[in-house]
Amino acid sequence: MLLPERWVTGIRAVGVAFTAVAMGFSAWALAVFDPGITGAMQLEELHRWIPSVNVFYHLGIDGLSIPLFILTTLLSFLAAIASFSIKERVKEYYALYLLLVAGMLGVFVSLDLFLFYVFWEVMLVPMYFLIGMWGGERREYAAIKFFLYTLLGSVIMLLGILALYFTAQPHTFDMLELMRQQGTFLRTFQIIVFLAFFVGFAIKVPVFPFHTWLPDAHVEAPTAISVLLAGVLLKMGGYGLLRVSFPILPQGAHWFAWPLAILGVINIVYGSLVAMAQKDLKKLIAYSSVGHMGFVLLGAAAMTPTGLNGAVMQMFCHGIITGALFLLVGVLYDRAHVRDIDAFSGLAVRVPVYVGIMSFTMFASLGLPGLAGFVAEFLSLAGAFPVFPVLVIISGAGIVITAAYFLWTIRRMFLGKLMPRWENLPDINFRELVTVVPLMILMVLIGVYPSVLIKLMNPALTELSRVMMALK
Amino acid sequence: MILAGGAVLLVAASAASRRFAGAVAPYFTVAVAAATAVAALVLWREPAVSWFGALTVDPFFVIFAVIFCAALALVALLSARYAPLEGSDRPEYYALLIMVTCAVSFMASATNLVLIYVAIEFSSILSYVLVGYIRGDRFSAEAGLKYFLYGAAASAVMLLGFGLLYGMTGATDLAAIARSLPRVEWAFGSWGYLTFLAPVTGAAATLPPEFVFLAFALILVGLGYKISAVPFHMWAPDAYQGAPTPIAAFLSVASKASGFAVILRLVLTLHAPLDMVYGGWTKYLAALAVASMVFGVLVGIVQKDVRRLLAYSSIAHAGFALLGVVADTHLGFASVLVYLALYAAMNIGAFGTVAVIGHVTGGYDLKDYAGMGKRHPILAAALAVFLLALAGIPPLAGFFAKFYILAALIARDYIFLAVVAILASVVALFMYARVLKPMYFGKAEGEDMRRVSPAAAVALLICFIFTVLLGVWPQPLVAWAKAAVVPLLPRI
Numbered sequence: 006m007l008l009p010e011r012w013v014t015g016i017r018a019v020g021v022a023f024t025a026v027a028m029g030f031s032a033w034a035l036a037v038f039d040p041g042i043t044g045a046m047q048l049e050e051l052h053r054w055i056p057s058v059n060v061f062y063h064l065g066i067d068g069l070s071i072p073l074f075i076l077t078t079l080l081s082f083l084a085a086i087a088s089f090s091i092k093e094r095v096k097e098y099y100a101l102y103l104l105l106v107a108g109m110l111g112v113f114v115s116l117d118l119f120l121f122y123v124f125w126e127v128m129l130v131p132m133y134f135l136i137g138m139w140g141g142e143r144r145e146y147a148a149i150k151f152f153l154y155t156l157l158g159s160v161i162m163l164l165g166i167l168a169l170y171f172t173a174q175p176h177t178f179d180m181l182e183l184m185r186q187q188g189t190f191l192r193t194f195q196i197i198v199f200l201a202f203f204v205g206f207a208i209k210v211p212v213f214p215f216h217t218w219l220p221d222a223h224v225e226a227p228t229a230i231s232v233l234l235a236g237v238l239l240k241m242g243g244y245g246l247l248r249v250s251f252p253i254l255p256q257g258a259h260w261f262a263w264p265l266a267i268l269g270v271i272n273i274v275y276g277s278l279v280a281m282a283q284k285d286l287k288k289l290i291a292y293s294s295v296g297h298m299g300f301v302l303l304g305a306a307a308m309t310p311t312g313l314n315g316a317v318m319q320m321f322c323h324g325i326i327t328g329a330l331f332l333l334v335g336v337l338y339d340r341a342h343v344r345d346i347d348a349f350s351g352l353a354v355r356v357p358v359y360v361g362i363m364s365f366t367m368f369a370s371l372g373l374p375g376l377a378g379f380v381a382e383f384l385s386l387a388g389a390f391p392v393f394p395v396l397v398i399i400s401g402a403g404i405v406i407t408a409a410y411f412l413w414t415i416r417r418m419f420l421g422k423l424m425p426r427w428e429n430l431p432d433i434n435f436r437e438l439v440t441v442v443p444l445m446i447l448m449v450l451i452g453v454y455p456s457v458l459i460k461l462m463n464p465a466l467t468e469l470s471r472v473m474m475a476l477k
Numbered sequence: 478m479i480l481a482g483g484a485v486l487l488v489a490a491s492a493a494s495r496r497f498a499g500a501v502a503p504y505f506t507v508a509v510a511a512a513t514a515v516a517a518l519v520l521w522r523e524p525a526v527s528w529f530g531a532l533t534v535d536p537f538f539v540i541f542a543v544i545f546c547a548a549l550a551l552v553a554l555l556s557a558r559y560a561p562l563e564g565s566d567r568p569e570y571y572a573l574l575i576m577v578t579c580a581v582s583f584m585a586s587a588t589n590l591v592l593i594y595v596a597i598e599f600s601s602i603l604s605y606v607l608v609g610y611i612r613g614d615r616f617s618a619e620a621g622l623k624y625f626l627y628g629a630a631a632s633a634v635m636l637l638g639f640g641l642l643y644g645m646t647g648a649t650d651l652a653a654i655a656r657s658l659p660r661v662e663w664a665f666g667s668w669g670y671l672t673f674l675a676p677v678t679g680a681a682a683t684l685p686p687e688f689v690f691l692a693f694a695l696i697l698v699g700l701g702y703k704i705s706a707v708p709f710h711m712w713a714p715d716a717y718q719g720a721p722t723p724i725a726a727f728l729s730v731a732s733k734a735s736g737f738a739v740i741l742r743l744v745l746t747l748h749a750p751l752d753m754v755y756g757g758w759t760k761y762l763a764a765l766a767v768a769s770m771v772f773g774v775l776v777g778i779v780q781k782d783v784r785r786l787l788a789y790s791s792i793a794h795a796g797f798a799l800l801g802v803v804a805d806t807h808l809g810f811a812s813v814l815v816y817l818a819l820y821a822a823m824n825i826g827a828f829g830t831v832a833v834i835g836h837v838t839g840g841y842d843l844k845d846y847a848g849m850g851k852r853h854p855i856l857a858a859a860l861a862v863f864l865l866a867l868a869g870i871p872p873l874a875g876f877f878a879k880f881y882i883l884a885a886l887i888a889r890d891y892i893f894l895a896v897v898a899i900l901a902s903v904v905a906l907f908m909y910a911r912v913l914k915p916m917y918f919g920k921a922e923g924e925d926m927r928r929v930s931p932a933a934a935v936a937l938l939i940c941f942i943f944t945v946l947l948g949v950w951p952q953p954l955v956a957w958a959k960a961a962v963v964p965l966l967p968r969i
Contacts, residue, residue, distance in 0.1 A: 057955045058884070097854075123871040130870055133910075137918050145918050149910055156906055160899040163880070167887045167895075 023103055024082040027110065032075075054120075059176055063117040068465025069247055070113045072317060072458060073240055076324045077113060080236040081106040083440045084229035087332055090339050091139060091227060098139060101131035102229070109237050113244060118166045118178040121249075122159070125241070129155055132230070132238075140225040147218075147225035154208055154218040162205030165198045169253065184252045192256045199257025202250045209242030210298050213271045223291035228335025231287070235294050236328035240320045243301045247313070251305075252469060255476045258308075266306035266389065270396045272299030273403035281410040286337075286344045289414065290330045293370060296403055297323045297378075303393070303400060304385030308473045312388025313466040314459055319381035321458060322369075322451060326378055329366045329444040333359070336437050340430055346414055351423035356432040360419045362441055369448045371411040372404055376452035384455075502571040503557040503932065509575060510550035517542040531589040531650075536961035540814055541585035541738045544821050548731040549578040551936045555723040555829045558930035560836045561611050562721055570610060574727070577603040581735035588746075590639045590649040593739055597635070597703065600735060601628045604728060608720040620719025627702065627712040635699025641692035645684050651746045658684070658747060693758070696743070697765075703736030704795045705729075705788075707768040714780075717788040722835055725784060726828030729791040730821045737798060737817055741810060744802055745965045763803045763894060769796025770901040777908040781843050783831050786908065787824075790867060793905055794820055800894055801882045807962050809885035814958035816882055819874040819947055826940030827863040830856060833933050839926050846912060848921025856929070857916045859937055864909040866944045869902050874948040881955070 049065040066074060081102075091098050104127070111124030129152055137148035170176050172194060173186050190198075208215045223231050251258045276296030283289040297319065304316030336359065338344050353360040369376035372383075382404065390397045433441075451458055517539045553571060556562060562570065580600035587593045605628065609621020643649055646657040701709035717725035773793025780786040798820070801813035834849065834856055835841050849857040866873035879902060886895045947954060 055950070055952045055955065057952060057959065058881075123876075126871045126876070130865060134917060137914070145914060149907065149914075152910065153903060153907060157900075157903045160903060163883070164887065164892075164895055164899065167880075167884050170884070171888055 024078065024085045024106060027106065028078040028082045030078070049116075054117075058119075059170075060119045060178055061117045062120060063179060064114045064120075065116050066114055068462040069317065069469070070244070072321045072462055073237075073244055073324075074110065074113045076240070076321050077106070077109050077237050079443070080232060080324060080328050081109070083328070083332070083443065084232045084236075086436065087232065087335065087440045088227075088229040089436060090335070091229075094138070098135070101134050105131040105135065105233065109233070109241070112241050116180045118169065118180060118183075118249070120178075121180075122163060122166060125159055125162075126156075128238070129159075132234075135230045136222060136226045139227040139230070142225070143221070144225045147221040151218050151222040154215070158205040158208030158215070161201050165201030165205070168194075168198050168201070180249065180253065187253050187255060190254065190256075192260075195254040195257035196260050197257075199250055199254045199261055202245065202254070203261065206242040206245040206250065207268075209245070210239060210302070211242070211295065212268050212298075212302065213275060213295075216272075216276075216295050219295065220288050220291045223294070223331075224285065224287045228331060228338070231331040231335070232328045235291070235331055236324040239294060239298055240324060243298070243305065243316060243320050246305055247316070247469065251308075251473060255473050258473065259476065262306045262308065262392075266303055266393045266396050269299045269302030269306060270400045270403075272296060272302060273400045274299075274406070277403045277406035277410065281406060281413075284345055284347060286346050286414070286418075287331070287334050289346070289410065290327060290334065293407065293410075294323065294327055296407060297327070297370075299400065299403065300382050300385040303389045303396065307389035307392040308470055309388045309391065310463070310467045310470040311384055312392070313470050314463055315381060315384030315386070315388045317462050317466060318451075318455070318458060319385055322377040322381040322448075325444045325447050326366060326370045329441050329448075330363075330370060332437070332440050332444075333363050333366060336433055341427070346417055349418040349424070349427065350421040351419070352427065352430070353419040354423045355427055355430050359433040362433065362445065364415055364419065365445060366441075366448070367411045367415060369452070371408045374452075375449075377448040377450075377455075378452075380452060380455045502568045503553045506553035506571045506575060507550045510546040510553070510578070513578075514543050514546035514550075517546070531592045532583070532586045533588045534586055535964065536957075537738075537741070537814075537965055538582075538586040540818065540957065540961050541734060542582050544734050544818055545578050545581050545585070545731050548727055548734075548821055548825060549574060551825050551829065551939060552723045552727040554932040554936035555726065555825075555832055556721065557932035558836070559721060559723055559832060559933070560839075560927060561614065561617075570607070573603055573607055573610075577607065577727070578731065581731050581738075584735040585738035585742075587739075588651045588742065590643060590651070590654075593742075594632075594636060594639055597699065597735075597739070598632055600732065601632060601703075604628075604724075604732060607724045608716050608728070610724065611721055614719075616719040617721070618719075620716045623719075624712045624716040627709075631699045631702035631709060634695050638692045638695025638697075638699070641688060641695065645688060645692070651742065655746045694761075697761070700736050700740050701765060704733045704740070704799075705769075705792050706765045706795045706799060707772045707792060710769070710772075710792045710795075713792060714785045714788040717791075718782055718784045718841075722784060722828055722832035722841075725788070726825045726832070729787070729828060730824050733791065733795060734817045734821065737802075737813060740802060741813060744805075745810065745962075759803045759805055762799055763891075766796040766799035766803060767894070767897050769793060769799065770898060771796075774901050774904040774908055778904070778911065783841050783843060783846065783912060784828075786843075786912065787827055787831065790905065790908065791824065793901060794824070794867070797879065797882060797898060797901070800891075800898060801885055803894065804882075804885035804889050804891065806885060806889060807959070807966055808888055809882075810962040810965075811955070811958040812878075812881040812885045814961060815951065815954055816878040818954055818958075819878040819944075819951070822940050822943035822947060823863050823866040823874050826937060826944055827860065827867060829933065829937050829940060830860040830863060833929055833937065834860070836933070837925050837927055837929055838923060840923070843911065843915055845923070847915040847919030849916040849919075851921045852923075852925075853929075859941055861913055861916065862941065863944060864912055866948065868906040868909045870906075872945075872948050874944045874951075877948055877951045881951075 047066050050062070052062040054060045054062045085102065088098065088102065108124050108128035108131070111127070112121060115121040115124055133148050133152045136151060137144050140147060166178065169183060170178055172190060173183055177183065211219050223234055226234055273296050276292050276299060280289050280292035280296060283292060300319045301316045304312040304319060334344065369378045372379045386397050386400065520534055520539055553574060556570065577600055580596055580603060583596035584593065584600060587596050605621050605625040608624050609618050611617035642654060646654045648654050648657065698709060705713040717729065720728070770793045773789045773796060777786050777789030777793065780789060798813050798816045801809045801816060803809070804812070831841065834853070837853070838845055862873065866875040869875040869879040883895050883898060886898070
């Protein structure tokens with residue numbers, strides 16, 4: 006769909022133009038998308054690819070993928086604008102950037118596991134170079150760590166894909182066909198394959214013991230790439246769970262529901278606690294992502310319609326909020342060239358607009374009612390409560406800690422006495438405002454009127470929940 | 478049959494040695510390769526023919542012949558202006574190349590023990606000369622000698638194995654040997670719902686098992702040397718480092734593929750009784766494969782010379798391809814053919830780029846690659862693509878090659894082997910990243926000594942196109958490989 010991007014000659018305008026086209030495409034998809042249709046894909050494309058192993062080029066969109074598809078095109082458009090601060094080797098940067106975006110979009114729309122895997126892997130290479138060439142001080146280490154971690158996860162997933170292929174009759178990589186056949190898969194088989202997929206997805210999410218690549222990659226990556234890492238890449242794990250693992254391996258999913266919920270709570274509490282201890286602003290946000298993704302796991306593990314809606318909503322909201330946070334950290338870093346929280350104080354005096362926006366986004370991230378983060382977390386917890394009451398109560402602690410560290414950070418950085426070295430710090434400029442303001446508008450819109458999003462995904466997710474519950 | 482292929486080759490060889498103008502020789506070689514490949518492809522549709530029961534031309538041979546001819550043409554182009562070869566006799570070099578190609582083609586088509594042995598010796602002896610071809614270079618001479626000593630020992634051991642087999646069965650023809658082994662039933666096995674052809678039951682052993690075991694163990698030594706599988710790999714890093722790098726490309730692709738051709742022939746005609754009646758042969762092959770993969774990638778990581786790194790990578794790839802033989806089904810055998818064809822494109826590409834970079838900068842060490850992404854963006858990007866393809870990143874060729882082997886393994890429930898294989902691939906990525914890192918993250922320094930030769934650029938472009946194209950669209954290759962393997966399977 007987006008192949009011609011590889012020949013982009015590299016001027017920034019072209020990079021932005023292509024992501025704008027992709028965004029236009031997603032807006033069109035949104036316009037023609039009918040959320041009422043469940044159990045079928047829309048805007049399907051189906052071509053034979055490698056007939057001798059039954060591989061198809063099969064794309065399509067439903068209520069689960071459309072929010073993430075829109076999120077990806079929106080963030081990649083804004084991040085392309087934010088990438089103007091890249092001064093070296095601009096041409097290579099945008100070529101890799103667009104390849105990355107093509108891979109991400111491909112994951113969210115492919116309906117053939119082979120194709121899904123190809124897109125999933127295609128992303129790793131540009132990501133490796135983007136972190137390694139334009140990243141921070143420890144970029145080489147972060148880049149190879151990211152590459153090896155995710156590759157390990159995905160090759161294990163590949164074994165799962167092959168096992169599914171050979172067990173299905175007729176052999177197929179087609180997700181829809183596999184969903185239809187799920188009743189024929191034995192329970193033990195489902196559990197084993199579920200675990201294989203889970204390793205791949207868990208590394209991407211990242212779920213607690215597999216998260217160590219995340220702070221390195223997020224911190225060392227250039228701003229725009231951190232935005233995509235946090236905003237989109239992390240969502241691929243959650244998306245994979247809901248798209249592949251749940252509907253194709255429902256019995257495996259039921260078997261794993263409790264561990265999944267527990268891991269979710271560990272993510273929430275542990276991620277928030279570690280975030281609190283960070284000195285580096287970017288690292289703090291990276292760990293806050295670990296915490297926020299815990300809500301996705303918790304909501305998904307509950308398998309109630311509310312929980313699933315909350316999970317997808319949390320993916321979307323975390324995408325826009327954390328995307329905005331990384332953009333804002335980038336704005337500050339471009340000017341000050343440090344990110345230590347303790348290096349700043351009293352910024353509110355010098356750069357009031359920036360501080361206003363940053364505080365607003367942090368409030369959204371900590372779940373202030375009226376903004377997007379609150380709705381998503383509330384839905385996840387409300388959906389999970391009937392199933393895992395104790396876990397939900399524990400994860401409440403995580404919310405408190407999140408609020409604590411964000412407020413504490415605001416106090417340390419923005420309030421107090423202005424340090425003399427920041428006397429001449431310029432405020433946020435127009436281009437940077439352009440990248441952040443649309444995200445702020447979405448945060449308010451979803452916070453006040455969440456149905457815009459829920460209307461899109463609810464029918465598909467309710468259907469998924471019905472299928473899952475029927476097998477319990 | 479080989480008349481078309483072999484005769485043209487030989488005529489060309491004699492013609493070339495009669496002092497062609499040095500500049501024409503490489504292009505003449507390319508023409509010979511193209512003609513032979515076309516002749517072989519014409520034979521594809523013909524029914525299998527056998528010559529005196531010694532040589533067989535069948536689709537199986539045609540696939541290998543095409544791989545060899547492609548390797549010959551690409552290597553000839555890469556050698557055209559290759560600096561370290563300046564001052565050595567050029568036309569003879571190409572004549573030798575053509576003759577090696579002829580020898581490995583014989584290996585792929587031979588169905589008689591004597592002829593197999595002669596073809597292997599023929600190809601090995603010519604290879605020794607080519608490895609040591611750089612006149613006045615100590616490393617090249619040393620590499621040639623080392624290669625020769627290992628090769629001589631390995632082929633002597635193999636000859637002993639052939640002798641034992643002949644002594645027990647009284648035949649040198651593979652089909653006749655197969656007849657004197659107990660018959661084994663093949664049937665459709667299944668995994669889940671997948672069906673495949675696999676050996677299931679066999680009659681009682683008629684030959685003394687320990688001698689059969691010994692014979693095949695000895696033969697495996699010789700063939701393991703040819704494909705550079707651990708523990709018969711020791712020559713490879715030195716030979717690849719010392720040889721003219723285009724020759725290293727040729728050895729790592731054509732020579733390896735010819736070893737696999739003989740292994741597959743033996744396995745396809747004799748293996749079933751071996752495995753069913755004389756004890757699990759696949760487990761020894763599996764051990765070789767695992768050892769090659771693990772050792773190859775682990776030792777490859779610490780290499781400082783890119784040629785040595787690629788040598789260890791080729792050892793690991795030999796192990797990976799052996800897994801297809803281990804799978805022991807028509808799917809597995811086809812996957813080996815697919816693997817070798819795809820591997821040919823990307824590995825000649827990788828070695829070729831290293832040769833070109835060596836030609837241009839004079840350096841083969843990792844530290845010489847620093848900042849190559851800035852100095853020679855196109856060469857660096859080409860090498861990056863070939864290395865990522867070797868690492869198995871989709872949608873490049875290496876991914877489908879590995880994918881197909883893994884599919885064959887999982888179909889037989891060899892989950893452990895599949896897990897080892899994928900773990901080795903992850904480590905392999907780290908090994909290749911060691912080359913990518915200085916190229917893209919390092920600082921550029923040093924001056925260029927020479928320009929890129931157009932012929933080599935064309936060769937790299939061809940490899941590049943195939944690496945990408947066959948990765949995205951492997952369908953024709955898969956269909957081809959299946960069609961080549963199925964007629965060789967025993968009838969049911």
